[in-house]
Amino acid sequence: MEMRMAELSRRSGLSVPTIKYYLREGLLQPGRRTSVNQARYDDAHLERLRLIRALVKVAGLPLDKVREVVQAVSIESSVLDAMGVTQDALVGDVGAVPGEDAALQLLSELVTARGWRCQEGSPAHAAAVQAIAELQAEDLTLLLDRLDEYADAADAVGRIDVRAVAEAENLETMIRGVVLGSVLRRPLLDSLVLLAQQHYANQLNQKIETTRHDTPTRQARA
Amino acid sequence: MEMRMAELSRRSGLSVPTIKYYLREGLLQPGRRTSVNQARYDDAHLERLRLIRALVKVAGLPLDKVREVVQAVSIESSVLDAMGVTQDALVGDVGAVPGEDAALQLLSELVTARGWRCQEGSPAHAAAVQAIAELQAEDLTLLLDRLDEYADAADAVGRIDVRAVAEAENLETMIRGVVLGSVLRRPLLDSLVLLAQQHYANQLNQKIETTRHDTPTRQARA
Numbered sequence: 001m002e003m004r005m006a007e008l009s010r011r012s013g014l015s016v017p018t019i020k021y022y023l024r025e026g027l028l029q030p031g032r033r034t035s036v037n038q039a040r041y042d043d044a045h046l047e048r049l050r051l052i053r054a055l056v057k058v059a060g061l062p063l064d065k066v067r068e069v070v071q072a073v074s075i076e077s078s079v080l081d082a083m084g085v086t087q088d089a090l091v092g093d094v095g096a097v098p099g100e101d102a103a104l105q106l107l108s109e110l111v112t113a114r115g116w117r118c119q120e121g122s123p124a125h126a127a128a129v130q131a132i133a134e135l136q137a138e139d140l141t142l143l144l145d146r147l148d149e150y151a152d153a154a155d156a157v158g159r160i161d162v163r164a165v166a167e168a169e170n171l172e173t174m175i176r177g178v179v180l181g182s183v184l185r186r187p188l189l190d191s192l193v194l195l196a197q198q199h200y201a202n203q204l205n206q207k208i209e210t211t212r213h214d215t216p217t218r219q220a221r222a
Numbered sequence: 223m224e225m226r227m228a229e230l231s232r233r234s235g236l237s238v239p240t241i242k243y244y245l246r247e248g249l250l251q252p253g254r255r256t257s258v259n260q261a262r263y264d265d266a267h268l269e270r271l272r273l274i275r276a277l278v279k280v281a282g283l284p285l286d287k288v289r290e291v292v293q294a295v296s297i298e299s300s301v302l303d304a305m306g307v308t309q310d311a312l313v314g315d316v317g318a319v320p321g322e323d324a325a326l327q328l329l330s331e332l333v334t335a336r337g338w339r340c341q342e343g344s345p346a347h348a349a350a351v352q353a354i355a356e357l358q359a360e361d362l363t364l365l366l367d368r369l370d371e372y373a374d375a376a377d378a379v380g381r382i383d384v385r386a387v388a389e390a391e392n393l394e395t396m397i398r399g400v401v402l403g404s405v406l407r408r409p410l411l412d413s414l415v416l417l418a419q420q421h422y423a424n425q426l427n428q429k430i431e432t433t434r435h436d437t438p439t440r441q442a443r444a
Contacts, residue, residue: 124416158418194346196380
């Protein structure tokens with residue numbers, strides 16, 4: 001179904017100046033020109049605008065990263081490629097970190113033990129090395145001792161992510177799912193973890209309170 | 223053990239001007255003055271600097287948020303309070319979102335079904351509503367259908383987080399664990415999920431490749 005700029009704006013929830021800006025920047029493909037200053041747009045334009053909106057407003061990516069992801073959706077034909085480009089854009093550049101060797105060693109052991117086949121040179125891999133190095137630098141053994149439990153949870157999430165997009169009807173929907181899924185699922189998981197933390201902290205607090213009431217001798221001594 | 227500014231700088235990995243800046247801003251407590259322009263610092267200063275460093279460099283928090291968290295560690299005496307302040311600082315302000323009612327409804331059902339006791343008015347709760355509303359706005363049913371599976375993973379992570387800090391020897395270590403854990407565990411889980419995604423995308427890709435080779439008739443038809 002073809003539509004004018006005004007309807008494209010209404011249905012995408014983006015202002016006309018914003019859409020014109022994306023057109024000038026080459027992020028949105030041109031419409032079908034019907035006169036010198038009129039053009040018609042279709043569902044493909046609407047879908048592209050939804051994708052750009054999610055990348056800009058939800059993921060907060062800079063315009064050159066948005067361009068990379070949009071080009072990947074337009075050109076790449078495999079889920080693996082689209083996921084690679086999206087991950088790279090989301091992670092950004094990871095510099096060298098102090099204590100990298102020990103962290104790399106720990107991550108390699110974990111990856112080997114789990115049989116994960118992942119890209120060693122990828123920004124995601126570098127980000128994992130950096131995260132472990134930071135925990136080691138802070139000497140946070142409380143968390144490092146649980147690395148394997150966290151990897152279990154991460155394995156579950158990665159599996160759900162990929163299964164979700166694998167059920168898409170065609171490759172285009174699948175790739176759009178990978179891109180939007182990567183961007184929108186992160187804040188969802190982050191916030192659900194915080195709610196679960198509140199729940200277990202509440203439980204812990206109640207346990208401490210109960211212990212206090214149960215042991216009047218300790219309280220009297222204090 | 224007391225030390226001079228030069229050693230505090232060496233052991234914290236922060237430059238002398240940076241430490242002096244934190245002193246002026248009141249984030250770091252003053253040292254024991256030994257002459258007009260000399261002071262001595264101890265392990266408490268080192269620990270505070272480590273915390274500030276993690277909040278500024280790892281979490282990327284603005285200075286006023288760092289101040290809030292540092293004050294919570296200094297004053298609050300319960301894990302629950304320290305966790306609340308840290309979560310609020312990490313999440314930041316969440317504005318109203320379109321389609322909030324439907325998302326709030328979905329989240330309430332999820333929270334009730336799981337028996338999670340969490341704070342309805344907290345920024346973390348608002349962030350979860352926002353994340354679900356974004357998925358609904360993008361009509362990402364592929365992911366929304368798996369909300370409960372993601373909540374399972376989130377429950378596991380939140381439980382590990384709280385158990386990790388609950389094993390700390392004293393309340394001060396526990397609170398420091400909550401703060402640093404919240405900040406440093408997030409990039410760890412994020413990057414491990416990306417590696418798991420790579421693994422399962424690799425598997426999926428291989429399956430697709432195999433299917434293509436197994437069905438030459440479909441390939442011939444294309």
